[in-house]
Amino acid sequence: MNPHIILRVVGKFLIPLIATFALYVQFHGEVGAGGGFQAGVIFASAVILYALLFGLDAAKRAVPPSWVRIGMTLGVLFYGGTGVVTWLLGENYLSYDILGPVAYKGQHYGIIAVELGVLFAVASVMIGIYYAFGSRQPDLDDEDW
């Protein structure tokens, strides 16, 4: 009998909720508290909770390390790319007004794009740092703590 059975059952129930909450924070950030950074950290904590409860190998099969590398790069490129797009459209770097038919719509689109970049970068980096530290040693037995 696994001593972590209660943690795992509760975790299986909670992890999808945490990931969904991260998306809520992401896409509701312009109305309520939070934004891309908080959403990225919350999503990363869902993956890290999975890694803590079911082991690093299982987490690496669910979220492969290559996604982490791609995700953190994509995030920065997405943010910077939004600036380049506004640049190419003839505005200043990261001036979102040009992105929409009306200036405030452009602000909406620009902020959503930029926050997506933040989400990808932060979530991938947090997961990546956990993978990097956690992969150095095998999982400890309980009495070792």
Add this chain to the structure above:
Amino acid sequence: MTFILDVIFLAMLVVVAISIVRLRSLFAIVMLQGVYSLISAAWFVSLDAVDVAFTEAAVGAGVSTVLMLSAMLLADRRSAPVPASRQLAPLFVVVIVGIVMLWAVPDLPAYASPDSPVNTGVGADYIDTTWKDAKIPNIVTVVLASYRGYDTFGEVVVVFSAGLGVLLLLGLNGNAGRWRATPTGRQLYPKAAPSARVSARTQPETGSGRTKATALETRRTRVIGGGS
């Protein structure tokens, strides 16, 4: 009412901070740091700084606690006691800094004062222009993503380079058991890091004899040498 809450939260922060200083068990210290962040988050809510509280709860109490725990896998479980002679210089620095900060307190504006620089300068401009420019209710989001888009881009690049640095130094998959540590005579290293088992499973051609041997080990290797 909120004043009483603030005092209670600050008193709890002081208690937690003192116990962190006095503890030697790193596991308990990491847990108490999470408690400290959580109390700070509650305090920020009582100060009406919801965005800051949210970040503190997610980053301080959540992820950084876990990252500290995973870093503890590579370190010892207890910190060595510091002799009193080496505590004098830090004590001196802390006393000086504390005096300087207390000295600056009378110059701070009162809490929520409408005459404070925050509420009269650029902050008031943001409150006026945000709705006209972006029609987004959360002013913090607009300030971070639009008015200060360069700053936030810089922060994302900082986060990215932090991740890049860790990945370059430690590697995303560990080092397949090549790295070893024996803090205070206790051998913590296994025959191979868990990532070696993953790579041996997914890429059989790269598995040397050693990684194949560890792939067969289903039970976790636990080596404790000497008496600690």
